[in-house]
Amino acid sequence: MAAAATHASSLSFLLSRPHSSSPHQLRLRRPADHRVRCATDASAAAAAPAKHRRAADENIREEAARHPAPNNDFSAWYEPFPPGAPGGDNPDERYSLDEIVYRSSSGGLLDVRHDMEALARFPGSYWRDLFDSRIGRTTWPYGSGVWSKKEFVLPEIDPEHIVSLFEGNSNLFWAERLGRDHLGGMKDLWVKHCGISHTGSFKDLGMTVLVSQVNRLRRAPLSRPIAGVGCASTGDTSAALSAYCAAAGIPAIVFLPANRISLEQLIQPIANGATVLSLDTDFDGCMRLIREVTAELPIYLANSLNSLRLEGQKTAAIEILQQFDWEVPDWIIVPGGNLGNIYAFYKGFEMCRVLGLVDRLPRLVCAQAANANPLYRYYKSGWTEFQPQVAEPTFASAIQIGDPVSVDRAVVALKATNGIVAEATEEELMNAMSLADRTGMFACPHTGVALAALFKLREQRVIGPNDRTVVVSTAHGLKFSQSKIDYHDRKIEDMACKYANPPVSVKADFGAVMDVLKTRLKGKL
Ligand SMILES: Cc1ncc(COP(=O)(O)O)c(C=O)c1O
Numbered sequence: 001m002a003a004a005a006t007h008a009s010s011l012s013f014l015l016s017r018p019h020s021s022s023p024h025q026l027r028l029r030r031p032a033d034h035r036v037r038c039a040t041d042a043s044a045a046a047a048a049p050a051k052h053r054r055a056a057d058e059n060i061r062e063e064a065a066r067h068p069a070p071n072n073d074f075s076a077w078y079e080p081f082p083p084g085a086p087g088g089d090n091p092d093e094r095y096s097l098d099e100i101v102y103r104s105s106s107g108g109l110l111d112v113r114h115d116m117e118a119l120a121r122f123p124g125s126y127w128r129d130l131f132d133s134r135i136g137r138t139t140w141p142y143g144s145g146v147w148s149k150k151e152f153v154l155p156e157i158d159p160e161h162i163v164s165l166f167e168g169n170s171n172l173f174w175a176e177r178l179g180r181d182h183l184g185g186m187k188d189l190w191v192k193h194c195g196i197s198h199t200g201s202f203k204d205l206g207m208t209v210l211v212s213q214v215n216r217l218r219r220a221p222l223s224r225p226i227a228g229v230g231c232a233s234t235g236d237t238s239a240a241l242s243a244y245c246a247a248a249g250i251p252a253i254v255f256l257p258a259n260r261i262s263l264e265q266l267i268q269p270i271a272n273g274a275t276v277l278s279l280d281t282d283f284d285g286c287m288r289l290i291r292e293v294t295a296e297l298p299i300y301l302a303n304s305l306n307s308l309r310l311e312g313q314k315t316a317a318i319e320i321l322q323q324f325d326w327e328v329p330d331w332i333i334v335p336g337g338n339l340g341n342i343y344a345f346y347k348g349f350e351m352c353r354v355l356g357l358v359d360r361l362p363r364l365v366c367a368q369a370a371n372a373n374p375l376y377r378y379y380k381s382g383w384t385e386f387q388p389q390v391a392e393p394t395f396a397s398a399i400q401i402g403d404p405v406s407v408d409r410a411v412v413a414l415k416a417t418n419g420i421v422a423e424a425t426e427e428e429l430m431n432a433m434s435l436a437d438r439t440g441m442f443a444c445p446h447t448g449v450a451l452a453a454l455f456k457l458r459e460q461r462v463i464g465p466n467d468r469t470v471v472v473s474t475a476h477g478l479k480f481s482q483s484k485i486d487y488h489d490r491k492i493e494d495m496a497c498k499y500a501n502p503p504v505s506v507k508a509d510f511g512a513v514m515d516v517l518k519t520r521l522k523g524k525l
């Protein structure tokens with residue numbers, strides 16, 4: 001007799017873990033490392049003698065030091081934000097990147113400005129070829145998707161000081177089935193998997209830049225007495241900071257809102273040896289505290305208030321252009337919390353436009369959770385009134401932020417790109433995430449927020465079926481497995497969990513197994 005198969009009422013029998021709450025003298029010559037791809041290169045390469053491996057007693061950093069890049073006069077510095085904003089009484093206010101400064105003299109934001117005139121002495125085609133030539137190499141430091149664009153990031157840093165885990169170069173995934181079957185036949189839908197990365201989120205892109213600059217500051221000849229690097233975090237900035245600091249041997253200090261980040265995110269800084277402070281407040285409370293502490297102690301601030309981070313994050317935009325062979329997509333959808341990343345995307349695209357690598361900008365969409373939606377409300381007010389809020393818990397816990405530090409940056413990015421702000425309820429974001437998973441992804445809830453925004457904009461016909469659209473996936477779904485467990489377990493109050501797929505509990509018996517399979521595969525056997 002075949003035993004009746006039951007749908008497991010709980011996934012707990014599979015799980016035994018606690019539930020967590022939730023140039024140089026400017027000359028038009030290629031730098032020494034530049035290998036331009038062109039038709040003749042292949043035959044030249046075939047004729048060339050095999051390249052010898054570097055000496056056995058030399059590492060890639062030492063090898064790079066033997067082949068220094070040509071002297072160049074590219075440079076970057078801090079300026080008050082927005083560009084051209086008066087710096088209090090000083091219209092010429094600017095700071096060297098070697099200064100430790102996070103705010104302008106009038107208390108506003110700062111921005112990293114590049115000497116665009118120096119960069120513009122080279123045509124767009126030069127930069128496209130240069131960046132393309134560096135993809136997929138192990139040459140230090142260009143094996144990194146960030147440092148392969150070093151001239152646009154931190155042009156003056158010595159490769160010797162760079163702390164890189166060869167981040168970036170992330171997959172641009174063609175979401176064929178999701179677009180075709182669930183979004184009205186979208187043909188050109190892509191997901192930029194920024195979360196398939198060293199610490200599982202896009203934060204690695206910015207952190208390599210920030211920690212490299214700290215490394216430069218701490219070492220001779222600058223020898224600044226920086227005791228450590230600190231951040232407030234909803235779990236991803238802290239993971240990235242801890243990993244890069246551990247790689248460089250620099251102390252990391254992270255302030256986390258107790259019981260508001262995932263277990264996977266919590267274990268990351270612990271494993272990397274950071275000083276982890278679990279604080280009885282939300283992210284905005286942690287952010288206030290870290291700002292006070294870094295003003296008192298020689299601890300360098302690693303949050304995106306520090307504009308250095310955004311120089312690394314903007315390379316994701318350049319990478320997208322590169323992956324489309326320098327064709328500009330129509331839409332980029334980014335989940336927003338502290339709102340540095342939406343500006344970083346704009347900055348990357350705009351730099352490529354100004355320098356002639358491309359000829360236009362994509363439209364940006366910033367997607368927020370309805371439970372933490374200060375930017376959405378600001379947008380809906382016609383940009384008249386910004387109201388910080390106490391953000392409510394959301395499955396997209398890394399964007400549970402009510403008082404985003406980069407709100408002004410986000411507004412600039414959205415206005416310049418004819419952008420849109422959208423929001424997603426908890427049910428919308430969890431369904432969008434789960435549906436994407438059904439088409440082969442393993443998305444995080446923040447990516448769910450961006451996908452839910454896409455569903456709405458398609459329904460409203462704002463985004464057309466043939467529009468080339470890129471959804472930015474900001475973290476790896478494995479960091480947020482508890483939210484998926486709760487969803488598939490149908491344990492979420494007031495949520496139908498439409499795409500739940502609980503495991504079937506079945507007796508280890510041939511007949512019982514056959515019964516289940518015949519039911520499940522009815523009409524297909
Ligand atoms: C996974 C994830 N997605 C999106 C965001 C939002 O990025 P931003 O704070 O730059 O808006 C964050 C952090 O805030 C995050 O950790």
Ligand SMILES: N[C@@H](CCOP(=O)(O)O)C(=O)O
Pocket residue numbers: 231232233234235236237238302303304305337338340398399
């Ligand atoms: N999601 C972030 C929040 C802090 O953002 P930041 O970009 O200012 O560091 C995190 O993971 O901590």
